[in-house]
Amino acid sequence: MAGCAVPTYRLHVAQHTHDGIDWAARVAAARRTAALEAEALRVVARRLVRPLPDNPTVYDVGCGVGPMSVPLAEALAARGGGTLVLVDGTPEALDAATSAARAVGSVTVKPVLADLAGEDPAGFAGSADLIWGSRVVHHLPDQLKALKRLVGALASGGWLAVAEGGLExxxxxxxxxxxxxxxxxxxxxxxxxxxCTMRENLPGAVQLPVGWNVALGDAGLGEVSAFSFVIDxxxxxxxxxxxxxxxxxxxxxxxxxxxxxxxxxxxxxxxxxxxxxxxxxxxxxxxxxxxxxxxxxxxx
Known part of the structure; x- marks a missing residue:
């Protein structure tokens, strides 16, 4: 695939994501949105990276074109470096995120082409000290199962942060x-x-009839909390x-x-x-x- 610098970390070549949405067609629009979100996401990234150990491993799952990949890379570089694992099921988006994150420097960036609905992140690139996922879990058929899989990819003491909900x-x-x-x-x-219709039409869809704080606890996490940020x-x-x-x-x-x-x-x-x-x-x-x-x- 053109533009992919390091195919070593790819698990497979996913032709379509499970939800049937043509994410590749949305790459240009996603880049524009990412630029408008960048300032707010830098603050979030610094907050999430601050408590991590030296030279941490951070996952950005469902990274898209990299709206959070670049802020995470910048936050890691500012504290001496680390490894950033980018996971997405759309090759065009993953390439964009990888190129943008590598341009930051001082951070090892590993792209993984994978659909989280069918693959276990525990096998991607070693245990993570932080896993970030923005608006990705709600696209997966069994959201609690997905959370448990993400928790399984964490190192002991590691953090899972999912951006879900908020205001329209x-x-x-x-x-x-x-x-x-x-x-x-x-x-x-x-x-x-x-x-609701999109969720109902996902193969194997399972409801998540609780709030995200309860779901994170049910997935095996402690110290559960939340915060909100504004893009204005x-x-x-x-x-x-x-x-x-x-x-x-x-x-x-x-x-x-x-x-x-x-x-x-x-x-x-x-x-x-x-x-x-x-x-x-x-x-x-x-x-x-x-x-x-x-x-x-x-x-x-």
Missing amino acids: ARFLPWDLGVGEPGLQDRLAAARADWF HPAPAKQVVRDWAVERLSWLAEVTGARLHASDRAALRRLLNPQDSEFLGGRDDVFMLMTDTVHLGRKP
Whole structure:
């Protein structure tokens, strides 16, 4: 595969991830999102790396294009180095994350091409002192089993940190002047319905009827806690935020589809049409406000 510098650590060549989502098609959009999240994630990475032993091994599972891979590499480099293991099931995303993390220097970066739904991370690259996973566990059929597998890959005293939950990303004003006010909330409800359907259609899907703190305890972790962080780019925003908003709205329009009223679908067509006077990418009232929650626990 072009662009892959070190295939040594690859377990197999995964053609498709188990959830049926074409993540390769989202690489460009993911890079833009990563740039907007970078400042906040650097703070999170430093916080998570601070208590680790010297020369630690850190996993970034479901790393995507590397929004957290680079902050983790920077945090490790600042404290003398370590090993960063990047795991993803999409070759294009893994290559992007690997190149970006290696550019930091002073850290050994090992890419692993693997689908976490079918492979045990305990066999990837040795025991981890920290495993980070952002919005990845909820894409796995049996989430508690996945957590237990991640715990199994930790060294004694190691930490598992998963970014799950938080608050729905906001980027639209309440009244857009196109369609009925409150489009953002209706999109959020339709996206939640799509998410439930996506979960139900995963082969072997198992419900997780508890909060993440309880799930981490059930997976065998102690010292369970959580914290949240905010990504805030207020209006009037830079063009990169407007471009992100257009991509986000395009994705929401794609996954919500028939779940929306015809009038909302008509409003979306106007907002996503570069030739329309109401095109989202040209508006001054677009913003980006996201809140993610990190749940973490320690292996005894």
